[in-house]
Amino acid sequence: MVWTDYLLALPITLLTLFALGILLIDLMLPKEMKWANAITAFIGVLFSAAGVYKIQLWMAASPGSLGMMRTLLVDRFAIYFFYLFLAATAIAILMSVRYLEIENENHGEYYALMLLSVAGMMCMAAGFDIVLIFIGLELMAISTYVLVGFLRRDRRSNEAALKYLLLGAFSSGIFAYGLSLLYGLAGSTSLPVINQQLTRSMADPQYKPVAIIALVTTITGLLFKIAAIPFHQWAPDAYEGAPTSITGFMSVAVKAAGWAMLLRILLIGLMPMRPIWVPLLVFVSIATMTGANFAALTQTNTKRLLAYSSIAHVGYMLLGLIAGTATQINADGIKGILIYLLVYTFMNLGAFGVITALRHRNVIGDELDDLNGLYSRAPVEAVLMLIFLLSLAGIPPLAGFWGKYFIFLGLISTGHYALASLGVLYSVFGLYYYLKIANAMFMGKAEKAEETLPISLPMRAAIAVAGIATLYIGLLPNSFIELVNWTLGITRT
Amino acid sequence: MDFMLHITTLHYLVLGAALFLLGVIGVLTRRNVVIVLMSIELILNAVNLNLVAFSRYWQGIHGPQALHGQVFAIFVITDAAAEAAVGLGILIAFFRNKETVNVDEVNLLKW
């Protein structure tokens, strides 16, 4: 242990401290002061971000630093994801304040769990050792199970949590089985060692089948976490039942963490097995795009619809991974995934923010009909929602376009023309259900026409940040592309 | 016959696979949530058996300090404990609202 170990763990440590702090402070807060928890959590996120920044400054030129006995790799990739998680969490916290009050569940545990789950995500993104990754995954997952079921008096929330837990635990089990086989093949839990040993195993006809089983089970677990079809069943339910603010958080941060883990494991640990998992991913990604897009068509619940849309987005991102590893590590595909996750953070959180804002008094606000005539009730939010939806559909010049752009660029440059065509056609397909929401907002009739929607200040801030980010990244993406290039260590003209 | 008599890592692997399989079947077929959770425990136990057996195997190669598998197994047990605690907690909350423990009566949301 040297001091850099502590530095590398600083963001996680800070989050933990603040989470514990919230738990303690919550004991002393009277009921009407519970918003203070949100503030504490927000400050915690800021501190953690400062910690990440500190690491970034310290690393300066070097691409990354290994710490904690070679189990924690804080490189640019990890830092990128750290920022992403923290941004998503910050916005989600803003979204939660008023919502929890309405639901009458404003307990400090909510924020503490949120921060702790981010700590888990950071371990997933920075883990260089399957044990750490696994534990981080579980920390995140278990926090999220609870957060999903946080509305304890709401049956939908209960059910969602239960389903999410059952399927999540099941997938963790399968994932762990895969990891155990990987360990068995490699004799180490460190990803680079696994990589080396797998290369040898792949050459050995005797061990190759075992390696394949390890791969299949591991990848099943990974795909579960990012909710790719056919391992997606939990997502629509969990998204629909969860508190809306958590749905946003899940669809963004949890998914990003899943991706971080997937990229780490596939690109570092399982790289020697690329020829095997690429076809697998092709299949999964096509299935995901097809299934999710068709399923989304028939939804009448906005949260559920967005859940399917987020599954569909996973399909596109998987395309990026296919492109990104077609021959060797190809920057464009991976870049597409990274930037996709970035823009997805803002646009999806924004969309869920608007839906969260619809929750007031006795209206739950997650049915498509609840959006009817939103324009007349809250014009700014409606227009922002339109922007988020179009961004999700990938219409330029909005942020969402850039993710698709790089993914398709990657596909084109690696010669996957058919996949690219399929991808773009499905993205058109996707537009249809986004337009359903837009139709409701702009063309539907509100039940009580001119009643304006009360939207709290933090919520406005959250939606505004998301909206501005979506527009800004869409219009002037250069600095963000540079950021991703920096993350991947690419310099380009 | 020697294969049968001489217990090797492989025997443990096969046993683990069988356990894993039982767990998967349990998860996929049972309706009772508690039993589904138990089946998940079976899966995690299969994992642990694998890990410990492999740990033994690699100890033979890397020397006595190569206990990574055992440590991993301890982590998995920790995880199992946490998962079970939260799972049962959620189950209780669920039961309070709806008096059933059957998975397919978890039907407010589509399964």
Place this chain on the structure above:
Amino acid sequence: MIPTGAIPAGANPPVATTFFFYLLAATMIIGGILVITRKNAVHSALALITTLLAQAALYLMLYAPFVAGVQIILYAGGIMVLFLFVIMLINMERSVKERQFNKQWLVGIVAAAALGGLFIAVYTTTTKGKTLFPEGRLLYGETDNTQKIAGLLFDLHTGQYMFAFEIASLLLLVAIIGAVVMAKKRI
């Protein structure tokens, strides 16, 4: 450091090992089958406990006493008590009388069986008489197993899993919070 319980190279392993392995393995499998087939969740739980204990014994045979101890104290003594508790707390009378398997049970079994067949086929593959993962020499006893594990967890020089261990503590914290939040009537 002293290799006690060592089996000299070339010597046949004691018959007891083989016998106990098969005994315990059979116990585990039967227990596992009972877990997923019993109507009554308590019976399932008891079967699972049997399986877990047999597995703890297998850990001992694998010279992993610490894991065995943890298995007993945490799994059998902790988690399973929790299970039994919950089973008794919530009224399961109804579910005992109901259909036990869901509608897609056949699909589930077929899929799982295919998977399992694949697994076992792969594991039992031998090429040119070599088995997978030939047994390592059973040279190192369990005498300092716990200390070595502790070394991997805490030691300043070999504590590879120190950080993961810290995160695991968070995991347990989250589990506590989660269980309380979920199960307590008013928080």
Place this chain on the structure above:
Amino acid sequence: MQNHILSIILFTPLVGALILLFVPKENKDAIRWIANFFALAGLAVSLPLVPMFWAQRFEPGFKFIEGAPGNWIPSIGAGYVLGIDGISFLLIMLTTLLGWISILSSWTAIENRVKEYYIWFLFLQTGMLGVFMALDFFLFFVFWEAMLVPMYLLIGIWGGPRKLYAAIKFFLYTLAGSVLMLLGILFLYFHHHAVTGIYTFALQALYDTAPRIYSDYGPHIATLLFLSFFFAFAIKVPMFPFHTWLPDAHVEAPTAGSVILAGVLLKMGTYGFIRFSLPFFPNVLANPATFMGMTVRGWMIFLSIIGIIYGALVSLMQKDMKKLVAYSSVSHLGFCTLGIFALTPIGLSGSVLQQINHGISTGALFLIVGILYERRHTREIAEYGGISNVMPVYATITMIMFLSSMGLPLLNGFVGEFTILQGTFMENWRWGAWAVPGVVLAAAYLLWLYQRVFFGPVTNPKNEKLNDLTPREVATFVPLLILAFWIGLYPKPFFQILEQPSNHTIALARPDYKQPGSTLLPVEGKNAETTMQPHSTAEVVTTTIPAATAKKGTN
């Protein structure tokens, strides 16, 4: 001013939209005034472009270039580059004009959600202008897509009874085409990098490398690539099998929306063909390989002719005036694509001119229908009859516009169609022969429509009290009438403007094309040789276009 004129034209409507954002929505009159002011301002700022452009109409290459490649998003090589040539110049002028006219025409037609309406309309205006101005492929794509959203909302919110269906259909169709185009663009982009090592979307750079795809990747890929662009443009135009969105969108859209849709949006497809498909894929078009008996070019021509005949025939059958006009657009645009794929400078010039004509006349036709609709709220032909008795001014204007649309000499339509047919005949007389019935049928359905609506006694009592045109409404027609007569009587300036770009485009699209002894215009002065593009350095384009020698081509 010279340097930034395009940006000014481009963003004037957007500024208007932004200002409107801050006007309270209850104040409808203020909103209307502001919107009209900015629409007029958009036209006004574009007017200085006319003399400026006229002065350099024979200059080769793009004019008024603004921005540099890669200055917008350096890391991927996308730039904010604007520039125009004769083709885009005319289309821009058409856009600003029609934009103003449609906004003016919406004064009374739009009563609810006025503020939004104008904001989206002005936004749309910027999008369309951007499409015609962009010299960066990426920028082009952004505008191309960005303009879909306001149009979607215009149809969806202020449209007719089946507006949702129409709006979504419109959006999905066009988006489906354009995403495939995106793949095509990315391919070109990637290919450019493979050849030169530079990532750029600059159009002029891609002109150099794109034709090489044929040799680098083989005809198969090149054809697929051509198709990816083709789908985007063909849907937009719309060419025959892709036209089904058009009647719905036109019929359901509010009047002003229809005007813009027919007048400008459809031209984006043909513009795309001219600007991208032809220069990028000369070899594909020249490829003699056949698919189901026809070459790629043959298919294009075939679809155009089908469009002409089919559109006209379907128009005959319509009971709804607006639908009739909509189908007539299919027919007219068929002429435009025919002119383009004839691949002769004359045909191309005619095609562009016909696009302008179509914008003028069809735009006017939609306004005409809209005026009746505003008064009677029905577009059923059977509901009317003898309107000329109650609305004489209206009937007159309508007559002129119908004649213009059907291509009567002295009016603009004739010039365009004639030139197209001339260009086509030069290539292959059969193609021309197949297209000619379209002209006849156009006369048939339009005159028949006129007869049913305007002549005879006033059969329907509801029509007896109809007001004739207000001054505002007349004002919307005046510029269109002027243009119709101007083009019909003295099209030379237009052809002069189009000469250089047409020759240039054909030179790129058919490097081996030898002028068959006649071009459109006598060369005024110096620059016949310099029609060869100076900015192109690719070896692909090696032939120069012989000095134009022939007489002026038109009547």
Place this chain on the structure above:
Amino acid sequence: MHAFIDYIQSYLSSKQTPGAAGNLFWATVYILLVFGGLSVAVIAMNWLERKILAHMQVRLGPMRVGPHGLLQPIADAIKLLLKEDIIPSEADKFVFWIAPFIVVLAAFTVFVVVPFGPQHAITDMNIGILFMLGVSSLSVLGIVTAGWASNSHYPLIGALRSSAQMVSYEVAMGLAVVSVIMMTSLETGTGTLSMIDIVRSQQTQQEWFIFKFFPLGLVGFFIFAIAMVAETNRAPFDLPEAESELTAGFHTEYSGFRWSLFFLAEYSAMIAVSSIAVTLWLGGWLRPFPNALNGPTWDLVFSLFPGITFLLFAAICFYNTARMPKHPLFRIQTMGLAGFGAVLGLIGLVLLIPKVSVRVGDIYWFVAKVAAFMYLYIWYRGTFPRYRFDQLMKVGWKVLLPTGLALLILTAVVAMRTELWAQMTGALRP
């Protein structure tokens, strides 16, 4: 025959436990001995408890069966064994049947690692204390299932109470144990979980852990001492079998042999946890002051204790024989008591033989310490009022657990400081 004696003798000079030596024969012998001894101890406890409680309440207790009721436990046992084995008709038969065995197995298995002396344990496990805690926690399973299988309200509530209580107090118990394990790592560098090594490290550190880092060791001991009473469901924490509320708690529906198994298990468990306490804090088999009062003389003096104790018991017996009523009806009883005294005296004499006393000294001290705890158990029962359930939980979670945590942290801090100090002064043993 000769070889057999050699075999035994060779073992007697061994320094290892039979389990560690891999000696199956001696292991079996030990197992039999321990379980036999345990049974005897339980029987004795039964008698003692009744007698002591009686005397505390100023009454006589069992007096009829055997002199001073000495044979009462045996009579009870016979009665229980002969009673009809009733299984309630609505009970879950199999679970009902198996539950007592789970409890008994758990209670007995614990003794596998209890060190009566440096080599007087069935085996020495590397994870000894963990094993003990783990296995003893298994008895909860038996209790829960017993309560549930009875299919009756009182047993179920009793079982749930009992298991809640046991689970709660296990936590505090574990924390206290961990603080001791931490102490074992001092001076030697590596800690240990082995019961024998824990005692050894107390020897090495020349201090019972109850006195280590005063008052930390003491606090730990108290936490454990409280928790262990709760853990075994004994008064004042005997909520699960609060007669006034729940009749007999989880074993209400049990009778006869099965009930006696629970009884057996409960007392074995008491002995087991007491053994843990003794091993961990009170120096296990170590005689008092092994370091301060060493040398051959002191060794001799302390080696006399076992024999003297038995002789004392014998003396008491004889004294009571003398006080017996001289009525013919009491003749058999008098003779019996005298005989019993004679047996005890004989044992005492045998134990005075140096060769024997050397080998049993450890066992003696260990048993003596455990016996003290047993007396404490009885004493508690005689004097403390019963807790209410919520108070019980409150004590467990809000007092013992935080104290345990604080203790753990403090122990770590102090231990670290000591280690560092030792390092700086170079006093660390190699």
